[in-house]
Amino acid sequence: MTVENGIGASVRRKEDQRFITGNGHYLDDINRVGQTYGYFLRSPHAFAKINNIDLAAAKAAPGVVDIFTGADMVADGIGGLICGWGITSKDGSPHNAPPHNSMAVDAVRHVGDQVAFVIAETLQQAKDAAELIEVDYEVLTPVTNISKALAPGAPQIHEEAPGNLCYDWELGDKAAVDAAFANAAHISKIDLINNRLSPNPMEPRAALGEYDAGSEELTLHTTSQNPHVARLIMSAFLGIAPENKLRVIAPDVGGGFGSKIFVYAEETTTIWAARKINRPVKWTADRSEAFLTDAHGRDHVSHAELAMDNDGKILAFRVSTQANMGAYLSTFASAVPTYLYGTLLSGQYKIPSIYVEVKAGFTNTTAVDAYRGAGRPEATYVVERMMDTAARDLGMDPTEFRLKNFIQPDAYPYETPVIMTYDSGDYPLAMNMAKEMIDYNGFAARKAQSEANGKIRGIGTAAYIEACGIAPSAAVGSLGAGVGLWESAEVRFNPTGSVTVFTGSHSHGQGHETTFAQIIADKLGVPIESVEVVHGDTSKVPFGMGTYGSRSLAVGGSAIVKAVDKIVEKSKKIAAHLMEASVEDIEHEHGVFSVAGTDKQMTMGEIAFAAYVPHNYPADLEPGMAENAFYDPLNFTFPAGTHIAEVEIDPTTGVVDIVDWAAVDDFGNIINPMIVEGQVHGGVAQGIGQALLEGVVYDDESGQLITGSYMDYCMPRADDLPNFRITTTNTPCPSNPLGVKGCGEAGAIAAPAALMNAIVNALGKDIDMPATPEKIWRAINSN
Amino acid sequence: MTTVSMTVNGKQVSAEVAPNTLLVQFIRENLRLTGTHVGCDTSQCGACTVHVDGDSVKSCTMLAVQADGAEVTTIEGLAQNGELHPMQAAFKENHGLQCGFCTPGMIMSAVDLVKRNPNPSEETIRTELEGNICRCTGYHNIVKSVKSASENMGG
Numbered sequence: 001m002t003v004e005n006g007i008g009a010s011v012r013r014k015e016d017q018r019f020i021t022g023n024g025h026y027l028d029d030i031n032r033v034g035q036t037y038g039y040f041l042r043s044p045h046a047f048a049k050i051n052n053i054d055l056a057a058a059k060a061a062p063g064v065v066d067i068f069t070g071a072d073m074v075a076d077g078i079g080g081l082i083c084g085w086g087i088t089s090k091d092g093s094p095h096n097a098p099p100h101n102s103m104a105v106d107a108v109r110h111v112g113d114q115v116a117f118v119i120a121e122t123l124q125q126a127k128d129a130a131e132l133i134e135v136d137y138e139v140l141t142p143v144t145n146i147s148k149a150l151a152p153g154a155p156q157i158h159e160e161a162p163g164n165l166c167y168d169w170e171l172g173d174k175a176a177v178d179a180a181f182a183n184a185a186h187i188s189k190i191d192l193i194n195n196r197l198s199p200n201p202m203e204p205r206a207a208l209g210e211y212d213a214g215s216e217e218l219t220l221h222t223t224s225q226n227p228h229v230a231r232l233i234m235s236a237f238l239g240i241a242p243e244n245k246l247r248v249i250a251p252d253v254g255g256g257f258g259s260k261i262f263v264y265a266e267e268t269t270t271i272w273a274a275r276k277i278n279r280p281v282k283w284t285a286d287r288s289e290a291f292l293t294d295a296h297g298r299d300h301v302s303h304a305e306l307a308m309d310n311d312g313k314i315l316a317f318r319v320s321t322q323a324n325m326g327a328y329l330s331t332f333a334s335a336v337p338t339y340l341y342g343t344l345l346s347g348q349y350k351i352p353s354i355y356v357e358v359k360a361g362f363t364n365t366t367a368v369d370a371y372r373g374a375g376r377p378e379a380t381y382v383v384e385r386m387m388d389t390a391a392r393d394l395g396m397d398p399t400e401f402r403l404k405n406f407i408q409p410d411a412y413p414y415e416t417p418v419i420m421t422y423d424s425g426d427y428p429l430a431m432n433m434a435k436e437m438i439d440y441n442g443f444a445a446r447k448a449q450s451e452a453n454g455k456i457r458g459i460g461t462a463a464y465i466e467a468c469g470i471a472p473s474a475a476v477g478s479l480g481a482g483v484g485l486w487e488s489a490e491v492r493f494n495p496t497g498s499v500t501v502f503t504g505s506h507s508h509g510q511g512h513e514t515t516f517a518q519i520i521a522d523k524l525g526v527p528i529e530s531v532e533v534v535h536g537d538t539s540k541v542p543f544g545m546g547t548y549g550s551r552s553l554a555v556g557g558s559a560i561v562k563a564v565d566k567i568v569e570k571s572k573k574i575a576a577h578l579m580e581a582s583v584e585d586i587e588h589e590h591g592v593f594s595v596a597g598t599d600k601q602m603t604m605g606e607i608a609f610a611a612y613v614p615h616n617y618p619a620d621l622e623p624g625m626a627e628n629a630f631y632d633p634l635n636f637t638f639p640a641g642t643h644i645a646e647v648e649i650d651p652t653t654g655v656v657d658i659v660d661w662a663a664v665d666d667f668g669n670i671i672n673p674m675i676v677e678g679q680v681h682g683g684v685a686q687g688i689g690q691a692l693l694e695g696v697v698y699d700d701e702s703g704q705l706i707t708g709s710y711m712d713y714c715m716p717r718a719d720d721l722p723n724f725r726i727t728t729t730n731t732p733c734p735s736n737p738l739g740v741k742g743c744g745e746a747g748a749i750a751a752p753a754a755l756m757n758a759i760v761n762a763l764g765k766d767i768d769m770p771a772t773p774e775k776i777w778r779a780i781n782s783n
Numbered sequence: 784m785t786t787v788s789m790t791v792n793g794k795q796v797s798a799e800v801a802p803n804t805l806l807v808q809f810i811r812e813n814l815r816l817t818g819t820h821v822g823c824d825t826s827q828c829g830a831c832t833v834h835v836d837g838d839s840v841k842s843c844t845m846l847a848v849q850a851d852g853a854e855v856t857t858i859e860g861l862a863q864n865g866e867l868h869p870m871q872a873a874f875k876e877n878h879g880l881q882c883g884f885c886t887p888g889m890i891m892s893a894v895d896l897v898k899r900n901p902n903p904s905e906e907t908i909r910t911e912l913e914g915n916i917c918r919c920t921g922y923h924n925i926v927k928s929v930k931s932a933s934e935n936m937g938g
Contacts, residue, residue, distance in 0.1 A: 012875055019883030020871040022818015022858035026884060029817035124801075202822045202830060202884040202918050254820075254884025255918050287823035509882030509919045678878050678924060685921030710827035710916070718912040718922040723905075747921075 003590050006522030010674035013514045014528070015507070024252040027206040027223050032280040035208075036065050038270055039126035040283070041116040041133050042292065043108035046142035046364040046703020047155065050106055053116060054134035061132055063125030066277050068117045068269070070103035078102070078272055079238045081263060081328070085335040086480040087167045090357070095167035098158035098362070100328040102238075102265035102272075108137070109157055109327035110364050111705055112292025117269050119281055142364035142703030146324035147301055149363045157327065157362045164361045166325050166334065171342040171418055172355035177307075180316030180353055184307035188390040194378045195769045196299035196324065196696040197689075198291055198713055199371045201508075203254020205294060206284040207267045209274030217245050220271040224250040224536075225260045225506050226546020229483070231538050233263045233331070240272055250536040253508035257686070258370040259294045260508065261548050262331035266293070291708045296696055297371020299324035300337065300378050306390045314390075314405045316353045319345055319382055323360040326367035333369040334360065339479050340375025340467070340549075346416035347383035348427040348463045348640055349405045354417045364703045366696075370548060372686055372748040373466070380464040384753035388460070388760065398757070399435060402463050403428055409731075420467060422638045424731040430664040431463055434642040437662035437725055443646070456649040456780075457659075458762025461642060462753035468742035469554030469637035469733075486632035487551070488543040489559035491520065491567055493625035495612035497605035498530040504544015505556030506536050510744065511675045512552060516560055518671050519738075523564045524604050525591020542628055550742030553671065554637050554733065561737045562629035570625065571607045577618040578602060578610060637733045637741040641665035643684070643750040645758040654777030656692060656759060663726040663750065668733040668741035676743045680726050683747020689716040690748075691755040695770045714770075787851045791816070792860025800847050806840075807831040809847035810857060818858040818887045822916070829915030832888035833857045839895035841888075841914070858887035861894070869935040870894050870928070879928030881919035889915045889925060897933045905930065 005011045018024050055067050080100045087095040103114040116133055120126035143149045143157070149164045157164055181187060208221040218241045224230050227248040234240040234248075253260060266283055274281045285293070301322045307315040323337035342356040391401035406427045407414050414422040435441070443459050450457035470476075473484035490502040499520055505512055517531035534540050547556075572586040575593035579586075585596045591604035610617065611625040646660040663680060670676050693714035697706040707713040732739030752769060759771050767779050788797040791814060798813045810816050810833065819842060822830035831842040834856040861868040870890050873879065880886040889912070896903060896911040903911070908929045909922070917925060 013878070015883070016875040016880060019880055019886050020858075020867065020874050020890065021862055022816070022887050024818070024883050026817075026820070028821070029811075031815075200918055202828065202882065202916065203820070204822070252883065254822075255882040257918070286821075287825065287828075511881070674878050678881060678920060681921035681923040682881060682919045683921075685923075686918070709825045710823050711825050715827075715916050715918070716921075717916060718926065719906075719909040721909075721922055723926075724921065724923055 003522045003525065005518055005528040007518060007671050009518065009672065011514055011518055011528065011672055013511050014517060015511065015513045026203050026252045026254050027208060027221055028284045030208055030221055030251065032208065032210060035280040035282055036119045036121060036277065037123040037126050038273065038281045038283040039118045039123060039130055040114050040266065041118060041130045043104065043111060043113040043115055045108060045137055045139050046111050046144065047140040047157065048108050048137040049140065050104060050108065051136040051138055055116065058118065058129040058132040061125065061129035063121040064129045065119045065121065067119065068273055068276065070101045070105040073102055073272060074105060077239055081265060082233060082237045083329040083331060083334050084482040085332055086482065087169055087334045087338050088480065089167045090170050095334055096161040096165065097329045098160040102268045110366055111703060112289070112366065114265050114269065117273060119273060119277060144363050144365050144698040144700060144703050146299065146322045146361055146363060150322060150359055150361045157364060161362055166329065166360040166362060168359050169338050170357040173353050173417065174355045176353040177316045177318050177355040181307045184315055185310040186308040186394060188306045188386065188393045190304050190386055190389045192302045192382060192385055193768045194298045194300040194381055195690060197297045197371055197694050198696050199257040199259035199294060199297060200715060201255030201257055201259060204285040204287060204290045205260065205264065205266065207270040208280060208282045209271035210280045211275040211278055213278055217247060218271055218275060219247045219249065220267060221249045221251060222267045223253050223260050224248065225256040225508060225548055226544065227506065227536055227538050228504060228544040229546050230263050230267065234268060238268055240268060247539045250506055253506065256508045257372040258297065258374055258548060261546065262295055262369055287710065288708055291713065292705060293366060295330045295367045295369035296326065297368065298378060299368050302382050304382050304386045306386050308390060312394050312396055312401060312404055314349055314351050317345060317351050319356040321358045323358055324363050324365065324368055325360050326363060326365045328367050330367035330369035333367060336370050336375040341379045343418045343420050344376050344379035344465060344467060345383060345418055347380065348407060348465050350407050351417065365698055372683065373745040374549065376466040376745065377749045377752060380462060380749050381753045384462040384464065385756060388757045399431060399440065399461055402461065403431060421635065423635055423734050425638060425640050425666060426729060426731050427463060427640060430666060430729050431642045433727065433729065434644045434662045434664040438644045438646060438660055440644065450648050456651055456762045457647070458758040459644065459646045460754050460757025460759065460761050461644050462750045462757065463642045464750040465638055465640040466745060466749050467636040468550035468639055468745065469633050469736065470549030470551045471636055472633050484632065485545055486630050487545055487555040487559045488628070488630045489556065489563045490542055490626060490628045491560060491563040493608035495609055497608055499526050500532045500534055501560060502534045502541045503556050503560060504541055504546065505552040506547045510547065510552060511672065515553065515671050515675060516557065519557060519560055522590065524567065526604065550744040553738065553740045554736050554742050555631060555633050557738050557740065558736045559629050559631035562631050563627045566627035566629060567625065571604065573618055573621055574607045574610055575602050578616065633736060635735040637668065637735065639665065639667050639741040639743065639746050641746065641750065643754040645754040647758045647762060649762050649776060651780050654773035654780065656771060656776065658688065658722040661722055661724045663724060664729060665743065665746050666729045666731055667743045668730060669739040670728065677726060679743045680747045681724055683745060684724055684751045685716050685721055686748045687751020688721060688755055691752040691769050691771060693720065693770055785848060787847045789850050789853050789855055791855045792857060802848060804847045805843055806845040806847050806850050807842035810842060816857050816859050820884055820887060822885065827916065829892060830885050830888040832891040832915065834891060834895065839892050858891060861890065868894065870932040873928040873932035873935065877924050877928040877931055879920065879925045885915060885917045889917060893929045893932065896929065897936050901933065903929065903933055
């Protein structure tokens with residue numbers, strides 16, 4: 001029996017109605033009586049000491065309510081922003097995490113660093129007043145490039161981080177790797193830069209702080225992917241307010257891609273200031289501020305080497321990476337180039353030994369943290385560019401080289417040399433399907449045809465793997481995480497049979513209001529229209545760790561299933577009582593409870609009503625039908641697949657035309673195929689953006705951000721992208737009750753490597769991202 | 784301050800505004816029609832697209848006073864008598880939106896696109912939507928939505 005709008009159906013999204021009619025409530029759409037407007041004066045310098053800040057003229061300007069600086073927050077006992085994951089260096093020392101005040105106290109360390117917060121009756125008045133603030137800067141020489149920052153003699157950005165080093169970390173068996181290299185028949189090498197990106201969700205970040213002097217409660221409305229985590233950090237580390245007096249609401253949020261995970265200075269300042277002036281304060285970033293202050297992604301410099309035997313079998317892999325952390329350590333920044341990166345360097349391959357070392361350092365740039373994929377795109381990029389290079393060096397077809405070295409479908413659970421235990425998969429299947437989809441064997445003929453037309457054609461493969469469903473608390477705790485990474489849910493029946501689901505998994509485009517409702521519809525037989533999914537408010541949702549790392553369904557969905565299981569268990573007892581049968585004889589399917597071997601049955605709605613109107617009810621059972629559950633995953637999940645890109649390059653202009661894209665992804669079981677496809681489209685688009693168009697650029701000398709607007713930072717537009725051909729395979733995840741793996745990041749992880757391999761294949765030489773027409777033209781026209 | 788009057792979604796409105804007030808500010812702040820969004824500050828993203836006298840306009844590129852006397856339609860005015868415009872219905876049916884932030888502007892641009900190109904090819908749709916940035920969908924399903932709506936709009 002299948003249920004209408006149940007698991008596996010491409011149900012049209014419940015949330016769409018409000019978005020297509022203009023009735024969404026994004027943060028800047030919210031206004032309060034007596035609201036003031038906040039504006040940040042930001043540093044125009046990449047690195048400078050602050051000798052003095054003179055606020056006198058600005059405070060006297062029309063409409064100004066108050067102006068605060070970093071010193072005011074420090075004087076109020078407000079702590080600095082923290083990094084929640086401790087990394088231990090090779091020598092056993094903890095990572096260097098220099099102080100990170102919400103507003104500068106004695107120095108500014110990147111262009112856009114917060115210097116003062118001006119609050120006025122109107123935004124225009126706040127902006128005008130900010131121009132009257134006199135800051136005495138002593139300008140210092142900045143460094144923005146990670147390799148330069150880690151070199152001897154570089155400008156010293158923080159006293160607490162000598163040599164600008166955050167950590168020097170390693171993973172894997174160095175001696176075994178060295179021995180394998182010493183005896184290898186073939187060694188291939190590659191140097192790669194993973195370009196710095198700006199996440200650019202279309203809704204800029206914003207915050208609205210309110211203070212109720214009567215209850216002494218603070219309410220922060222903020223553009224967050226994880227309001228409970230924001231509340232925890234602001235309460236425990238900054239001391240904004242005790243958790244029971246701090247409510248954090250993340251309403252409709254217009255995209256995140258990781259950048260809205262973090263606790264930012266603007267939010268903490270806004271909520272703190274609301275209490276100081278006892279009036280609501282609203283701050284909304286403009287896009288220029290977003291470029292300057294939203295945590296960036298990637299920015300790695302890597303060298304990789306692969307050792308192989310005579311037969312093309314991989315013997316060992318070693319990688320050395322420098323990771324740019326920016327000026328300060330953002331909320332989860334330290335984990336991205338380590339446990340979300342080094343642990344994925346086995347890719348889909350059987351590699352006997354792997355060694356990776358990562359030096360992370362500070363620069364005078366915006367902080368770098370998780371961006372869609374977070375570490376895993378960087379790992380896939382290194383692994384998959386390496387595989388193509390090795391195949392080329394050996395004179396083998398790159399797909400044949402991969403197939404030869406894949407972990408085989410009967411090898412699970414498979415322990416990698418970099419501490420992951422892959423639980424399921426079928427890598428050869430996805431690879432062969434993708435080759436079939438794109439007619440890989442017909443490529444030579446298509447290439448010849450292109451050549452006849454004066455074009456250069458290339459084909460490129462990426463066989464990616466990611467660790468999602470983040471994460472088993474005990475595992476991440478042992479690796480330095482400061483939090484547990486479970487998820488919570490409550491499933492609450494109302495007496496009339498409708499259901500409210502409370503989840504800690506925030507939705508900002510992923511469609512949870514539909515997907516989670518489908519789980520309820522399927523398991524409890526409630527029409528999808530009668531299921532309301534509530535998220536994003538610490539006063540409504542019991543608790544939550546939020547949305548990132550493709551964890552919502554695997555972890556948040558599993559918490560819902562656990563709560564559903566408790567509902568079913570209780571309902572069976574009520575049904576048994578009402579139908580005068582024993583509990584063991586009650587059978588349940590999709591919300592219908594029947595007595596085995598009879599035609600007696602009751603619906604979930606009838607049972608829920610009986611639970612709230614318990615006139616005839618089991619004596620030992622509590623009334624009501626609402627169950628809570630917390631779910632802590634047993635393992636990561638391991639989505640994997642193969643993407644193949646085919647490109648045609650015009651040698652006269654260097655323009656790349658993506659002529660075909662085939663993606664085969666294994667996400668385990670799928671609840672809503674339509675939504676999953678949409679996630680893949682979006683991920684691939686961001687990956688193509690990284691490979692062809694996007695890149696944050698700082699001026700080396702002044703440290704100024706060159707790519708500070710959509711005029712300069714090239715976002716993918718409709719006419720930059722192709723249609724995508726995508727399909728899925730399914731090896732269900734054995735570690736969670738839904739058998740799901742997560743699909744949100746796959747495209748962004750697979751796409752850059754696939755596309756760059758296609759371009760390198762076409763050009764016959766290496767090139768770094770973004771592969772702009774200029775770079776390609778130069779590559780074609782140089783020897 | 785200066786007085787502006789215009790018809791917005793069929794209703795006559797009038798307000799005192801500072802002369803440098805943008806049309807998008809007037810719509811969002813004076814009229815509290817918050818379906819029209821601001822996604823950038825360089826007139827690149829198109830989230831603020833509305834119709835002025837029947838043509839799509841990025842409402843951040845226009846002063847409110849320049850729309851004095853004009854006929855303005857925002858996303859809130861697109862559905863008629865509780866029935867979705869075919870373009871709105873097509874975005875829902877084809878999963879043409881995810882976070883929804885760019886969607887109002889995207890839909891307003893798409894309606895104008897189909898008005899000018901009743902039977903647009905995929906290439907025309909992609910070229911015409913170049914002024915609207917979406918970060919979520921990769922445009923695949925937006926293109927599909929516009930194509931499907933064009934067929935239902937009697938093109």
